[in-house]
Amino acid sequence: MEFTKTTEAVSQYDHLEQMSVSDLLKHINTEDKTVPTAVERALPQIIRLTEVVSQKLKAGGRLFYIGAGTSGRLGIVDASECPPTFGVSHELVIGLIAGGDQAIRKAVEFAEDSHAQGWADLQAHAVSKNDVVIGIAASGTTPYVIGALEKCNKEGIVTGCITCNEGSPLAVTASYPVVVVVGPEFVTGSSRMKAGTAQKLVLNMISTAAMIQLGRVKGNKMVDMQLSNNKLVDRGTKMVMQELDISEKEAQQLLNIHKNVRSAIQAYRNETH
Missing domain, CATH: 3.40.50.10490 (Glucose-6-phosphate isomerase like protein; domain 1)
Incomplete structure (x- = not known):
């Protein structure tokens, strides 16, 4: 051709x-x-x-x-x-x-x-x-x-x-x-x-x-995203709340400690099991 x-x-x-x-x-x-x-x-x-x-x-x-x-x-x-x-x-x-x-x-x-x-x-x-x-x-x-x-x-x-x-x-x-x-x-x-x-x-x-x-998405969520601004912190908080069925305050506390959605979810589950 x-x-x-x-x-x-x-x-x-x-x-x-x-x-x-x-x-x-x-x-x-x-x-x-x-x-x-x-x-x-x-x-x-x-x-x-x-x-x-x-x-x-x-x-x-x-x-x-x-x-x-x-x-x-x-x-x-x-x-x-x-x-x-x-x-x-x-x-x-x-x-x-x-x-x-x-x-x-x-x-x-x-x-x-x-x-x-x-x-x-x-x-x-x-x-x-x-x-x-x-x-x-x-x-x-x-x-x-x-x-x-x-x-x-x-x-x-x-x-x-x-x-x-x-x-x-x-x-x-x-x-x-x-x-x-x-x-x-x-x-x-x-x-x-x-x-x-x-x-x-x-x-x-x-x-x-x-x-x-590579495993960088869980379900349909960006659980490994960087929490680099308020919008993303808010999105991450909602992800944690939804995944764990916990309050916004609890989710915020978890994110403040672990700085990552995946880590926050895993840590909570490890503690409660």
Whole structure:
């Protein structure tokens, strides 16, 4: 199959500058509605990748996301949310972006064009065969990402990817490719839109399912979340109250002592049995 970038295809809408705000938003919403269906079509690929991620994490390995621009930022967002949500180490899921941390806020010109820098950034974290590396690139052509995955393949490191172009160099390079074909963007080539949304949905699926597989959720509750603000302390209190059928005051006292929902519940049960 000949490779064509559908993410760069011409928008199905034209004369956008002549549209009202209402029409602009309705059309964007119409396009956005197609994204979950595109993700659903990629479910078999997402399942295969998530299963290997879960296996690697259970065996003591780490998960790396590596990308440039919007794709890189999305990986960093997902990685940064794992410790507070699931109580894991900041070193378990690591997001890397072309141009380094400064590129999170401000684009670094031509950073994504280096074929060697992605592997160098992974080496700075002592990446090994125990780990899994997921390259994120809507276009599927980003040298920074492709170069990193090619080197990982040579070193026997498991590779996955999240891209939105079928048959792209990145999809061909990754051992576990996830290809979510969302088609042309509302604004031609603006892959931060549908493609970015698709990538975010897939990242949510991978990390959440993997953390559940690691035992970081009990029932449907985030029992290992960090109690880092009043909202989360209140949520944790309600979890303890519900799980143990005790008063709010008792639950608060338990959390004050144990600083963790799972530990508070376990300690109470140990004391009462």
